[in-house]
Amino acid sequence: MSSAKTKTNPVNKLKLTGVHKSFGSNHVLNGVDIAVEPGKSLVVIGGSGSGKSVMLKSVLGIVQPDQGSITVDGQETVGLGPKDRDAVMRKFGMLFQGAALFDSMKVWENVSFGLMQGRGMDKRSAHEIAIEKITAVGLKPEVGDLYPAEISGGMQKRVGLARAIATSPEIIFFDEPTTGLDPIMSDVINDLIVKSVKELGATALSITHDMASARKIADHIAMIYEGRIIWHGPVDDLDHSGNEYVDQFIHGRADGPITRRTA
Amino acid sequence: MAAKLENFPDHKDSQKSGGPVGFIFNFFQAVGGAILGFFQKIGHLTDFALRSVAHCFMPPTFFKQILRQLVDIGYYSLPVVGMTALFTGMVLALQSYTGMTRFNAESAIAGVVVLSVTRELAPVLAGLMVAGRVGAAIAAEIGTMRVTEQIDALTTLSVNPFKYLVVPRIIAGTLTLPILVLIGDIIGVFGGYAVAVYKLDFSAGSYISQTWDILETMDVVSGLVKAAAFGFIVTVLGCYHGYNSQRGAQGVGAATTNAVVSASIMILIFNYIITQIFFS
Ligand SMILES: Nc1ncnc2c1ncn2[C@@H]1O[C@H](COP(=O)(O)OP(=O)(O)OP(=O)(O)O)[C@@H](O)[C@H]1O
Ligand SMILES: [Mg+2]
Numbered sequence: 401m402s403s404a405k406t407k408t409n410p411v412n413k414l415k416l417t418g419v420h421k422s423f424g425s426n427h428v429l430n431g432v433d434i435a436v437e438p439g440k441s442l443v444v445i446g447g448s449g450s451g452k453s454v455m456l457k458s459v460l461g462i463v464q465p466d467q468g469s470i471t472v473d474g475q476e477t478v479g480l481g482p483k484d485r486d487a488v489m490r491k492f493g494m495l496f497q498g499a500a501l502f503d504s505m506k507v508w509e510n511v512s513f514g515l516m517q518g519r520g521m522d523k524r525s526a527h528e529i530a531i532e533k534i535t536a537v538g539l540k541p542e543v544g545d546l547y548p549a550e551i552s553g554g555m556q557k558r559v560g561l562a563r564a565i566a567t568s569p570e571i572i573f574f575d576e577p578t579t580g581l582d583p584i585m586s587d588v589i590n591d592l593i594v595k596s597v598k599e600l601g602a603t604a605l606s607i608t609h610d611m612a613s614a615r616k617i618a619d620h621i622a623m624i625y626e627g628r629i630i631w632h633g634p635v636d637d638l639d640h641s642g643n644e645y646v647d648q649f650i651h652g653r654a655d656g657p658i659t660r661r662t663a
Numbered sequence: 664m665a666a667k668l669e670n671f672p673d674h675k676d677s678q679k680s681g682g683p684v685g686f687i688f689n690f691f692q693a694v695g696g697a698i699l700g701f702f703q704k705i706g707h708l709t710d711f712a713l714r715s716v717a718h719c720f721m722p723p724t725f726f727k728q729i730l731r732q733l734v735d736i737g738y739y740s741l742p743v744v745g746m747t748a749l750f751t752g753m754v755l756a757l758q759s760y761t762g763m764t765r766f767n768a769e770s771a772i773a774g775v776v777v778l779s780v781t782r783e784l785a786p787v788l789a790g791l792m793v794a795g796r797v798g799a800a801i802a803a804e805i806g807t808m809r810v811t812e813q814i815d816a817l818t819t820l821s822v823n824p825f826k827y828l829v830v831p832r833i834i835a836g837t838l839t840l841p842i843l844v845l846i847g848d849i850i851g852v853f854g855g856y857a858v859a860v861y862k863l864d865f866s867a868g869s870y871i872s873q874t875w876d877i878l879e880t881m882d883v884v885s886g887l888v889k890a891a892a893f894g895f896i897v898t899v900l901g902c903y904h905g906y907n908s909q910r911g912a913q914g915v916g917a918a919t920t921n922a923v924v925s926a927s928i929m930i931l932i933f934n935y936i937i938t939q940i941f942f943s
Contacts, residue, residue, distance in 0.1 A: 460815070460819055462818055462819075486821060489818070490821055494816070494819040496815065500811055500813050501813075501816075502816070503813075514822075517725070517820070518821035519821070
């Protein structure tokens with residue numbers, strides 16, 4: 401599937417080959433193959449529980465894959481020691497499904513956390529960058545002095561985005577950036593994602609089941625089903641993919657080849 | 664473990680066939696599974712504790728976090744530990760008075776109070792109180808961070824959760840509990856003194872000299888060693904259960920309960936072991 405891509409770009413920014421992961425008898429990933437070119441945005445779509453978050457966590461090293469290879473800039477990352485893993489992590493930024501803000505810290509401390517604690521930047525410069533990123537995601541600088549519990553869910557997502565981009569990562573991961581937001585706020589977040597990825601020149605890997613969001617932020621789309629990538633192509637091909645699973649999913653039809661597991 | 668056993672076809676058959684053989688097999692499978700599960704847990708916990716200790720000695724160190732935990736765990740536990748020690752010392756004097764007068768051994772009260780407090784009661788009761796106060800708080804906080812993916816977020820921001828969350832708590836617990844217990848020793852002895860002198864009409868001078876006569880350095884030191892061990896136990900178990908919390912509010916609740924219960928039991932077990940090492 402990725403052979404066409406490999407021709408245009410010999411080194412993919414991020415590449416997963418045959419990634420397997422099971423939790424006990426629950427086989428979540430059954431050989432995931434995807435690749436993202438530098439500066440491009442890939443969106444993985446798929447139903448709830450299809451293993452999207454597990455796939456992302458495998459890339460981040462939070463979940464240990466049972467089998468397969470994950471390369472970043474051509475370097476194998478599965479089974480890296482703590483030091484090398486650390487160097488790879490510095491290229492990453494991540495927006496979590498539930499924002500995952502540190503609730504014991506103020507908003508600006510959240511945003512500057514990676515800079516101060518992860519990279520040892522001094523407080524004044526970190527604060528400056530934090531306020532800059534907070535305004536970049538469309539929040540007032542005063543929000544920086546509030547605690548995460550004092551702001552709405554949509555604002556938390558924006559702060560999560562500001563935190564993800566604060567360290568100017570090369571690769572940014574978005575785990576369902578728009579779930580739980582109203583359509584307008586979703587679109588605001590989509591625009592922010594597109595804008596910040598462009599400004600940083602970053603590579604993006606997102607997962608979502610919000611099709612409007614996927615169309616807006618993706619260059620390429622891949623669909624995951626039963627732990628495998630079953631279709632993969634440019635976003636413009638989405639509506640004539642010729643794949644009945646994809647068709648069923650993007651139109652949200654209850655009947656089709658994808659059957660609801662009632663387990 | 665149980666899942667593995669089910670793969671043996673003949674075992675499965677014997678289970679299905681029921682009867683005495685099936686019953687005996689089920690019985691041993693349940694008991695064996697529980698025992699294996701227990702040792703697996705112990706191994707898991709030991710691995711966690713060793714990893715935490717190793718991280719204590721590897722940079723970077725988050726001094727600000729350590730300071731914060733010193734205040735949270737040590738300073739804010741002072742009232743609880745102080746009150747516990749005070750009333751324990753007081754009740755000891757009162758109880759031993761009613762007991763000792765039967766043997767005309769009132770002069771032993773000072774010794775009973777100071778030895779019980781320093782060797783046993785101050786460290787064990789302080790440990791148990793701190794298990795309830797600090798162990799529960801640690802498990803709930805870290806468990807919530809686990810469930811809301813804040814621990815994963817730390818990793819993605821290049822901060823090791825062991826160094827940032829676990830190490831400061833363990834260092835603070837292990838360092839401050841001996842200090843708390845030392846203060847508890849003094850307050851406890853004072854409580855006994857107050858009851859003896861003001862309620863039971865002992866002479867202040869002779870009570871104090873009896874206390875000093877019987878007290879040896881080892882009595883206090885053994886209590887402080889126990890306190891350090893209990894501080895370690897409480898914080899490690901709080902972190903362990905929080906770190907491995909299951910999803911949802913229920914998971915965090917269970918983590919909190921398990922942290923307190925397991926820490927309390929471990930405190931009583933290690934109290935016996937350390938006493939054995941010091942005084943036999
Ligand atoms: N740490 C874990 N331990 C055990 N099972 C897990 C763990 N993480 C995920 N799973 C299981 O893996 C499967 C896929 O979960 P995952 O979170 O990746 O789904 P998802 O595709 O992100 O779904 P959603 O769209 O609802 O977020 C689920 O069956 C889940 O129970
Ligand atoms: Mg998910």
